[in-house]
Amino acid sequence: MSDTDFALIDWRGKSVRIEHRFIVPPGAEAAPLVVFLHEGLGSVAMWKDFPDRLCETLGVRGLVYSRPGYGRSTPRAADSPLGVDFMHRQAHEVLPAFLAAMGITQPVWLFGHSDGGSIALLFAARHPQAVAGLVLLAPHLFVEDVTVHHIELARQAYDHADLRARLARYHDDVVSAFRGWNDIWLAPAFRAWNIEADIEGIRCPVLAIQGLDDEYGTLAQIEGIAARVPGTQLLPVPGCGHSPHRDQPEQVIEATGRMLAPSLRGAPAAAPR
Template identity: 65%
Template sequence: MSGRSEFAAIVWQGRPVHVEYQWIAPERDTAPLVVFLHEGLGSVAMWRDFPQRLCDAGGLRGLVLSRPGYGRSTPRAPDETWGVDFMHRQAREVLPAFLDALDIEESPWLFGHSDGASIALLYASMFPHKVGGLVVLAPHIFVEDMTIRSIVIARDAYEHTDLRKKLSRYHDDPDSAFGGWSRIWLDPAFRTWSIEAELAHVRAPVLAVQGLDDEYGTLAQVHGIAAVVSGARVLQLPHCGHSPHRDCADVVIAQSVAFMHRHAHGGQSGR
């Protein structure tokens, strides 16, 4: 992302925080809106040019945000720890507060990656009439052993390599971003985390995308969505890891735009 970041003020964890965001093509005021939700180590900047490319290909508007603790948003407080329900709270509290702060009344599409994909699914289950549809890349609906192994490897790299320096390009406080994500995922209590029951409440169309070489999850994640969500479509991508929007950007853009247009809701208003 190369545009100018703005900041929305919300209350989170009992204190005021600022949420970084960028608009894409706001002049397309009658076009469907797509809200981009990043992964566990992501931010506005870490999406790079993908949201712009997708919106241009589909004639869409986009809204990209960094969740609290990430990017240029307010970092975690020194004593702030996330519970097993942290993604539920992001969907139930943070995302609605952010959309309200920007006076968004329409039902946007949600485009989520990894943790952001799980948050998108949770939001759609909690507010089924407030979402036009979902595209979820490498979603987590339960915890797999390989996910934990890969996060342990990432933690070791953060502690012993230049990973922290690399992440500082995308986060004002990389310790806030990495610590919040890794600490809860590696907490033994998190091993029983699951959103499989919540999926039964999703009514919006879902395109679930999984790379066959994903080191953080298997096809069981997207097949689990398809087994519960009526009409969900699964897209399996060979030679693709945990970031389909980087590894297979052209295919993801083409398939996502086609899916959105197929399920477009008429009469969406502008912001």
């Protein structure tokens, strides 16, 4: 895997460090770019080698990054809890600033997992000219009881079992990463969070993948996308939980390849610096 690097962005008047790494397989220097958006407790390292496998198999470039508060990016300040609009801020403020800092001007494919899938949807709705297409794994459109229940179980595992120690391998500030995500998802005000109306303007190709054994969401999430975004392709995956790229990686890569096929036939010539 390629080494990680850091970019600086200005976010709400503060300089924020963004951990990231590029993946450029041999011969793919001018291929489409896939930007990977991690889950609520994810990071560059927590993707492990999946982005490399996808990029090498499909012959595309990849850009993996850790959102502020995660991985080796600038931690969230203890006195700055996430708000109900935290995914909107990531989609409307952080991701545009990061892409600009990286000098990326060509439309990109967004590959988003869980919260990252929701952020990808919000970004595509706000910046349609910047997105070639979306591949979404277990995205959230609204809050379900099953989601809240398992996030409560995650809090118990963090407080009383080994989840904190396991996460500490991937985050410079594990408290920032876990508490930011867990506290807002369990906040009473967040039960009303819903982005169904926000995504109705999306017109790019969309592939939405949902594990049939997902403990954090049901098929209603991706079916809601298909109801609002014309032409959305749905892929329910048996024998798969909340992380299709870990549980069924070959199926995810194959389906992503079918989605990207038109782009691969007409790959843009410009590469980001």
